[in-house]
Amino acid sequence: MNLDGVIEGLAKQNEPVMQEGDYIKDDLLICGKCNTPKECLVEILGTVRKFGCLCKCQSERYKNEQAKLRQREAFERINRLRTQGIQDRSFRDWTFENDDGSNPQLTDKARRYCEKWDEMYQDNIGLLLWGNVGTGKTYFAACIANYLIDRGIPVLMTNFIRLTNALMKLDEDKNTYIQSLNNYKLLIIDDLGAERQNEYMLEQVYNIIDSRYKSKQPLIITTNLSLSEIKNPVDIKYSRIYSRILEMCVAIKCEGADRRKKTFIAKIEKAKKLFD
Template sequence: MNNNNTNSIGITTKDICADVINKSLDNKNDTDYVGEDGHCYCGVCKKAKTMTSPFGDGEEVGIPCDCIKSENAAKEEARKRNKHRIMVERLRREGLSDAAYGNNTFENDETPNCQASQIARYYVDEWVNQKERGQGIIFYGNCGTGKTFYATCIANALLEQGIRVYVTNIPRLMSYTPDQMRNVDSMLNACDLVVIDDLGVENPNAYNFSRVNDVVDRRYTSGLPIIVTTNLDISELELTTPTNDRERKLNRIYDRILEMCPMRVAAVGESRRREKAIRARAEEAAKFREWQKKQNI
């Protein structure tokens, strides 16, 4: 079509083109052109940007070309991502009783080949089935061997997927007033996963027993999983023949935990904190030697 053609009432095809393009969803581009059918076409993807209205009034209406479709899809994707991010931030605020737990992620895992790490990642991959069966994990072992790290890696990976997780520890649970405890109770009842850090450090008084017992009972009744970290050994948790009242009470609590947590992972090996300190010390020693050289000492 020649853009300089003029019809009987003096309107050039250029005018028509301008008009058609004006109607193309405010998506004008210098390379857009008018096709032989009189519709506006995208200069980039060559798809129509206008069509005749399907309502029979002959009006030219805008339609999205492929460029606009993909631009819209990208915008929608960004909107969804943003919405998800806001939700995850809220879940993290509500679910991590200590913000420091948020730093424990598989990306920061320095020993991804150890068994505890692999089981933690397996648990995340198998989450739907684990939740269905109400199954959790006990991470046990000495201080600083990564129990809390892996338990909270699981928590953070699931929070990232928008799953409700509550992470707390026994000393913190003990510090709550009955009023504060009411909020915690609703988290314990409703969260898809609860992580209890540091079981076994509680002072064995009647009040503490009943609180730990209550926490475990809530999860047991809801049929939802719990992940526990403890310095206790499995043999201490199994306590098969309690000999006094204290042991009987503990036995009941531990029995339920063992029932809910078929996976028991020994976090063994050197203390991660100690290893880190040794590495830092070696690095500093090397830096110090460099410094001495520079000083000609």
């Protein structure tokens, strides 16, 4: 191999383009804008050769382009995480920024969970958000999901109806699917108790919860069930599911005005004015 020729070729490829205003100083091409060299001397195999290099302004432009590219890549990654992780589109806008402040205590708790996420994850601490319909349980679970996704953390927010439907479509290898849920650092399952409660479904629900438990990663559950219903289920079939959940999650009672009712009333009031 003619190494000398290879190096010569490289130097040729690297030859700088002379632009208006550029000039020669000490036999090197100098940028007319920033007055720094566009060429440098390099000694290779005992011969000093001239190679093209970036002058100051070119190098700054290059750095800026790279930073923009990285920014765009990060933005696209987060978009992907959000589309994959938050299956219900409307939840993607449920953020702390869009919170109407109607449940400050819950806002505070959800925020603290996010701010302490590293510890929460380390110690495998989840949440059980329980309480009446419309108190913002799902809203705040979605806030947590969006907050963490914004920081590049993979979160899956789904519900048991969706999960068990997906499992039913699989002939075999249900385990692989259940295991794949553990690729998410946080799993949020909305509306526990709303799923059809036959034996098969309950078995799958247990498998999902149990697999999460074994993965030692946090789980957030929202439910309209009361804490006493979860602690003392009437039907023994639920006990092993609920007791696992209670082991993994800190129970937080969600109280307050019905958000959905409030939005509905506001809509009606607006409509009334329209017809006055």
